[in-house]
Amino acid sequence: MFSKILVSNRGEIACRVIRTCKKMGIKTVAVYSEADADAPHVKMADESYCIGKPRVHESYLQMEQIINTAKQAGAEAIHPGYGLLSENHEFARKCTEAGITFVGPTANVIENMGSKVAARIKMIEAGVPVVPGTEQALADMSEAIQVAEKMGYPVMLKASAGGGGIGMQIVQNQVELTKAFEGNQKRAQMFFGNGDMYIEKYIENPxxxxxxxxxxxxxxxxxxxxxxxxxxxxxxxxxxxxxxxxxxxxxxxxxxxxxxxxxxxxxxxxxxxxxxxxxxxxxxxxxxxxxxxxxxxxxxxxxxxxxxxxxxxxxxxxxxxxxxxxxxxxxxxxxxxxxxxxxxxxxxxxxxxxxxxxxxxxxxxxxxxxxxxxxxxxxxxxxxxxxxxxxxxxxxxxxxxxxxxxxxxxxxxxxxxxxxxxxxxxxxxxxxxxxxxxxxxxxxxxxxxxxx
Missing domain, CATH: 3.30.470.20 (ATP-grasp fold, B domain)
Incomplete structure (x- = not known):
């Protein structure tokens, strides 16, 4: 069993992980941004390290900084909580390469399931029922229109790398699809670094x-x-x-x-x-x-x-x-x-x-x-x-x-x-x-x- 775990998160989930570690007799390391210096998880942990400025890309998403902090503190494992780096396959891989256990699935599994299109294909291969939809990222607006008309409106437009509802929209007709496609593609690219879009048949009142x-x-x-x-x-x-x-x-x-x-x-x-x-x-x-x-x-x-x-x-x-x-x-x-x-x-x-x-x-x-x-x-x-x-x-x-x-x-x-x-x-x-x-x-x- 680990003797020390770094919790790579903030807020209530960081407190939640720290509480269980204490119950198990495992020492904990908290990381925090300048804005979170007085946060509850910082006070709860056995050790705490400031890793950057308030914005997440300058602190909680700094992979190398977090891994170096784990090494410095002597933590054998990193628990990512949810959100932030929890489903970042690159971070999971970097942890493994640094000799630190990532508390979660392997980097390859995270990568395969992180793309909704790739995940759909894997599930179809496994015989799992999936909502009818495209099995590859849409090439462009023209293909989106063709797919939607063949499938029949309403359809659900989705970002392949999306989450939290970002890049997702129900569209009732071609006019709505035309308006939604480019905007959701841009949002997905901004939030996830991946603008790939796909379409599923919309299920009424699920x-x-x-x-x-x-x-x-x-x-x-x-x-x-x-x-x-x-x-x-x-x-x-x-x-x-x-x-x-x-x-x-x-x-x-x-x-x-x-x-x-x-x-x-x-x-x-x-x-x-x-x-x-x-x-x-x-x-x-x-x-x-x-x-x-x-x-x-x-x-x-x-x-x-x-x-x-x-x-x-x-x-x-x-x-x-x-x-x-x-x-x-x-x-x-x-x-x-x-x-x-x-x-x-x-x-x-x-x-x-x-x-x-x-x-x-x-x-x-x-x-x-x-x-x-x-x-x-x-x-x-x-x-x-x-x-x-x-x-x-x-x-x-x-x-x-x-x-x-x-x-x-x-x-x-x-x-x-x-x-x-x-x-x-x-x-x-x-x-x-x-x-x-x-x-x-x-x-x-x-x-x-x-x-x-």
Missing amino acids: RHIEIQLLADRYGNTVYLWERDCSVQRRHQKVVEEAPSPFIDIETRMKMGEVAVKAAQAIGYENAGTIEFLIDEQKNFYFLEMNTRLQVEHPVTEEITGLDLVEEQIRIAAGEALRWVQEDINPAGHAIEVRIYAEDPTTFFPSPGTITNLDLPNGEGLRHELAVHGSSTVTPFYDPMIAKLISTGATRKEAIDRLLAALDQYNIEGIKTNIPMLKQVVSHEAFINGEATTQFVEQYIHVKTTKSK
């Missing part, structure tokens, strides 16, 4: 359901059931829950078995997630694979009792999985909401300094914090303040606890999206388990109210 996997280097793979991430805004997840209120046990097991098959087909190792779209008839289709820990991993932890970060570290250290599929017996229900520093009427980021932070306490509540009571939410990073997770013996109990906690949350000095979250979780369609990926657009209209 659910977004993902399967959590664990796999070791010895060929053992298990699925930890599913998470329902259908409540989204601009293709970014807002609320996640486990298990899904929509699918039945037969579909659940079938999706899990397909996800395991897909992971084994590519020689996957460590924690990963296969994301699916599922239609109203419960037909499911491969969407993408995330070769890292997910933001919403706590809901899986709450229903299975497993610490996914600990499992990641053990796998990276060369241990075999401690579980077989029959050992994974989920119980209860868990729901996570993401609390952001956002203007609740426009959804624009609302940076500023927190002047007071009061957290609700009670049975079945868990907080993953990115801030403390006097933190400044800067404009340089994702404006997440916290994740609030509620757990109950039943879904109703989890919802009731979550609503009570949101009412008690008190964050002063900045605006937050808590008013929207209350609307979502208290809405009849959500309570009845009827939310699709169109839920927010269909039902949520945030009024101009003062945020706590």
